[in-house]
Amino acid sequence: MLSLSLSHRFADGGFALDVAFEAPGAGVTALFGPSGCGKTTILSAVAGLMRPASGRIGRGGEVLFDSSSGIFVPPERRRCGVVFQEARLFPHLSVAANLRYGLSRAPTGAEGPGLEEVVDLLGIAALLARRPGRLSGGERQRVALGRALLSRPRLLLMDEPLAALDLARKAEVLPFLARLRARAGLPILYVTHALDEVDALADTLVLLEAGRVLAAGPVEALAARTDLPLAARRDAGVLIGCVVGAHDARRGLTRLDFAGGSFLVPLRAEAPGSVGRVRVRARDVAVAIAPPAGLSVQNILPATLAEIVAGPSPHEAFLRLAVGPTTLLSRVTRDSVQRLGLRPGQALWAVVKAVGFGFGGATG
Amino acid sequence: MTMGWLSPEEWDAVRLSLSVSLRAVAVSLVPAVFIAWLLVRGRFPGRVLLDALVHLPLVVPPVVVGWGLLMLFGVRGPIGAPLLEWFGVRLVFTSEAAALATAVMSFPLIVRAVRLGIEAVDPGLEATARTLGAGRFDTFLTVTLPLMSPGILAGAVVAFAAGLGEFGAVITFASNIPGETQTLPLAIYTATQTPGGDAIAARLAGISFALALAGLLLAELIARRMHRLLGRG
Structure with a gap:
């Protein structure tokens, strides 16, 4: 110490x-x-x-x-x-x-x-x-x-x-x-x-x-805090501890398990069981109020809207999404909040466009 | 210009010059390194005064430096009298006196060169050595000293080359005694004052010139080698 x-x-x-x-x-x-x-x-x-x-x-x-x-x-x-x-x-x-x-x-x-x-x-x-x-x-x-x-x-x-x-x-x-x-x-x-x-x-x-x-x-x-200057950065977002679950070489995908769910990312070199950390940037997370269909995005997770907090600009907000015990941050416009009638407690789908894995970053 | 054979007296002058200059460098090197280090890294009151004092021999007429030494180290001087009384050492009019006068005159030259050498040492490397467990003195010996060695060597060689030509301070403090204190420049001077001594003067001047040039070339050569050794291209 x-x-x-x-x-x-x-x-x-x-x-x-x-x-x-x-x-x-x-x-x-x-x-x-x-x-x-x-x-x-x-x-x-x-x-x-x-x-x-x-x-x-x-x-x-x-x-x-x-x-x-x-x-x-x-x-x-x-x-x-x-x-x-x-x-x-x-x-x-x-x-x-x-x-x-x-x-x-x-x-x-x-x-x-x-x-x-x-x-x-x-x-x-x-x-x-x-x-x-x-x-x-x-x-x-x-x-x-x-x-x-x-x-x-x-x-x-x-x-x-x-x-x-x-x-x-x-x-x-x-x-x-x-x-x-x-x-x-x-x-x-x-x-x-x-x-x-x-x-x-x-x-x-x-x-x-x-x-x-x-x-x-x-x-x-x-x-995960939105009140720090970190949140104003382009790469602001949550860090989630995860374990390499399994590789699917045929589809070219790796499954990363975290508490409450899992991500699919392009095939990784790490052995199954390896422990790592992914950064999920707030601007890479969108939400949908109905189950989205026809998207290229690999990771669509059922989530609960826990809180709507002030965003980095007056016209934006951060959504705090609970995926099991894990929190995701989503950066949306104030207009989207109004348009979709978002309110805490609502069940949503988190659309995760990219997952940064350790060093370098990978998209999913 | 033909070099010809030198007379025994002329050989004496050459040998004596080399020996006096070498002893002068040997005497002043360690104090010069210490003073230079103090001037670069030291933070103490009176640093500017010390700097000025060290450089004094560069600007004061050499005859005055020689006179000052004569006053200090003469048989009735404040240092010369105890030396004679306690140790039986009489400095004036000996080759040691010539070496001392040369050392005082070339001291600022060495200090300046060593100083440049120290200034080239990145204090960050010294700090790094400390974090690796080396104390101040250990750091000085294992990092500062090796890295400033090009400066020390350059200073020593330049001081040696310049020392070969010291005239005013030597003739005033050590006098002009053939075989004892008559170095090359003194011998050249004596030759020019002697009827028919022109040939001797020319020969000795040629030797002086050659020695000085060789010294400077050697300094340059050593500096290049050291820089390569220290990985500075």
């Missing part, structure tokens, strides 16, 4: 940071917000690379920073592995020496994966003898991740590790992050402004804006 409360004012520009939140002792906590909202400053403060004007940072029972008692643990004794956006590999050392830099300085007795295991996990065995200057962006980022892991950290801090990569490189690194996340034990604080990374990796979300915490909590819970 990481608990943090900080306030800091930067002399130039007058940018003020005033945040407090807690991150669970396991899983990925994403700090999400537009650039300049203070995400990176928070990460630097946790790593000990900057000293906030006031506040307190505690991890488990240990105090890393406390302005009231003058405690400031230097970065080399915080055991926070950091992966920066620009990899920051030491250019004068080989990949192998970069990887060993933190390993040889880890406290004796610190538990963690060994060199071979990490090299294996990240697929960097072929790079060991090379210099960082000769690596691609994706390779560099994987080595940086390995180096941080090998310093036997008790907390992994990642500062937009994929932001400097193009889509193909991003797709190359993301599976390694997902694999890392799956290995229990190491909590990760992950700074990003990319929602797809949140969808693919985060368990807990801390929503930041202009140096303040807007909301914090489980990702699924925050995604």
